[in-house]
Amino acid sequence: PEAITIQELANRMAERAVDVIKLLMKQGQMLKINDVIDADTAELIASEMGHTVKRVSESDVEEGLFSAADADDALESRPPVVTIMGHVDHGKTSLLDALRRSNVVQGEAGGITQHIGAYQVEQGGHKITFIDTPGHAAFTQMRARGAKATDIVILVVAADDGVMPQTKEAIAHAKAAGVPIIVAINKIDKPSADPSRVRTDLLREDIVVESMGGDVIDVEVSALKRLNLDKLLEMILLQSEVLELKANPSRTAEGIVIEAQLDKGRGPVATVLVQKGTLKVGDILVAGSEWGRVRAMLDENGQQVKEAPPSKPVEVLGFNGTPAAGDMVAVVENEARAREIVDYRQRQKRDKASVLASGARGSLEQMMN
Ligand code: GTP
Ligand code: MG
Numbered sequence: 001p002e003a004i005t006i007q008e009l010a011n012r013m014a015e016r017a018v019d020v021i022k023l024l025m026k027q028g029q030m031l032k033i034n035d036v037i038d039a040d041t042a043e044l045i046a047s048e049m050g051h052t053v054k055r056v057s058e059s060d061v062e063e064g065l066f067s068a069a070d071a072d073d074a075l076e077s078r079p080p081v082v083t084i085m086g087h088v089d090h091g092k093t094s095l096l097d098a099l100r101r102s103n104v105v106q107g108e109a110g111g112i113t114q115h116i117g118a119y120q121v122e123q124g125g126h127k128i129t130f131i132d133t134p135g136h137a138a139f140t141q142m143r144a145r146g147a148k149a150t151d152i153v154i155l156v157v158a159a160d161d162g163v164m165p166q167t168k169e170a171i172a173h174a175k176a177a178g179v180p181i182i183v184a185i186n187k188i189d190k191p192s193a194d195p196s197r198v199r200t201d202l203l204r205e206d207i208v209v210e211s212m213g214g215d216v217i218d219v220e221v222s223a224l225k226r227l228n229l230d231k232l233l234e235m236i237l238l239q240s241e242v243l244e245l246k247a248n249p250s251r252t253a254e255g256i257v258i259e260a261q262l263d264k265g266r267g268p269v270a271t272v273l274v275q276k277g278t279l280k281v282g283d284i285l286v287a288g289s290e291w292g293r294v295r296a297m298l299d300e301n302g303q304q305v306k307e308a309p310p311s312k313p314v315e316v317l318g319f320n321g322t323p324a325a326g327d328m329v330a331v332v333e334n335e336a337r338a339r340e341i342v343d344y345r346q347r348q349k350r351d352k353a354s355v356l357a358s359g360a361r362g363s364l365e366q367m368m369n
Contacts, residue, residue: 003036005354013051020045036355061344065286065330070248070276078247078310079120079127080240081149081273084184085170086156087163091186094223095156096132099233100300117259117271118313119300123233128240129311131258131273148177149256149273152239154232155207156184159193159220163201171205180243182235183209183218189225247310252331253277257287257323258313268292268319272308272329279308279316279331284338288327289345291338292319 006024010017017033023045024031031037037045043053084092100119118131131150153174157167174181183202185195199209199218208214217235221228253274260270270287272279279285283294295318297305308314323329332338 002039003355004039004042004351005034005036006031007033008351008354009037009042009045013046013049015049019049023048034354034357056344061341065332065341066254066328070251074248074250075246076249076310078245078249079129079312080151080236080243080245081129081131081311082152082154082236083131083150083179084154084156085173087158087161087166087170090156090158090161090164090167091223092156093132095154095184095186095221096130098223098226098229099130118273120312121233123230123237126237127311128233128236129273129313131313148179149258150177150179151243151245152236153179153181154184154236155181156186157198157202158187159185159195159198160187160190162194162198163205168205171207180239181207181216182232182239183207183216184232185218185220186223188220188227189222195220245311247276249278249309251277253279253283253285253308253329254331255279255329257325257327257329259325260319260322260327262322266317268317268322270316270319270323271313272316273313274308274310276310277331278310279312279314281306283331284333284335285316285329285331286338286341287319287323287329289342289349290319290321290323290327291332291342292316292321293335294318 006020007017010020013020021031021033024037024041029037029041039055043055046053084096086092099121118129120127120129122128153170155167155170155174157163171181183198185198187193188195199212202209202216203212207216209216209218211218217239219228219232219235221232223229254276255272255274258271258273260268263269268290272287279294279297281294281297285292285294294316297308297317298315299305300313305312305314332341
């Protein structure tokens with residue numbers, strides 16, 4: 001970081017903050033314990049107090065964490081990752097549930113599947129991964145961090161309501177991320193349904209569906225009456241063939257945290273979408289400023305799995321803390337490396353927080369005193 005509080009500098013040198021303040025005073029700077037000094041000043045102080053200074057930059061610590069592109073011949077095709085977006089109440093959750101239920105093995109604990117932020121279904125021997133984004137905010141955040149979690153966006157538009165503000169937002173998100181859209185015109189079972197109005201509404205948003213001469217696929221569905229769900233799945237597979245989605249399964253895993261929470265019994269539980277490589281039980285991983293050793297992995301049916309190849313979402317048990325949705329996940333070679341990275345990131349987080357907390361105020365108070 002370019003700045004550090006006096007307290008934090010003292011902590012890192014294992015010196016008393018008051019001694020740091022005295023030294024600064026000798027140099028004509030009247031500062032308090034929570035004031036921020038820049039890196040050059042901090043370095044000067046540290047060396048005057050007899051410490052050797054090693055400035056650690058992100059590039060040193062994070063070097064090689066996310067490895068270079070894979071060779072073409074190492075790549076194998078992988079299932080598409082699909083996110084369902086759309087306006088409030090247009091049926092996103094219903095559609096997700098309907099798509100999953102049609103694929104849950106009969107006789108499984110009353111057909112009830114436990115909640116998981118992402119799941120896979122199979123259609124004609126091909127897998128499709130669905131992510132249940134908790135809302136546009138999470139999607140935006142992931143994108144802001146440069147994480148691309150989705151290959152295809154299913155835009156749900158209720159046939160009795162048409163294009164609404166959040167429909168437009170979803171379109172904007174998908175376009176900004178360069179992700180192709182498939183339109184699911186939902187609730188066609190309703191007497192008031194008007195699918196053609198949806199198509200003309202979409203024209204105004206520059207979404208031209210095939211029947212109107214464009215190249216955006218649209219499917220009329222009813223999540224409630226389970227109409228045309230197979231057709232929707234087929235269209236997703238068609239679209240993903242065009243995208244030629246590939247990943248190298250034979251390398252250390254990388255992925256992204258879809259959601260995470262602290263479970264009373266099981267500790268931190270993170271739903272991880274594997275994007276490259278294969279995640280294995282026993283792997284040591286870092287995610288944001290947390291790390292852990294994979295103790296167990298569960299699929300969307302609560303079944304234990306030993307390995308998770310590209311595009312597979314799994315619940316990961318074994319984190320020492322709870323990572324955040326959108327955190328990038330990387331497997332590292334050993335615990336020491338994991339600790340090094342996480343220590344560095346946690347320190348950075350603290351520095352940022354204390355700089356923010358004291359930053360501008362510090363200089364003003366200096367002038368007043
Ligand atoms: P938010 O998460 O609040 O944004 O809503 P959502 O988009 O997830 O919608 P949800 O699936 O909760 O559905 C909203 C309402 O529409 C519920 O009452 C559903 O039963 C109803 N609904 C969803 N799909 C259909 C459908 O195909 N036909 C009919 N008639 N109703 C539907
Ligand atoms: Mg919902």
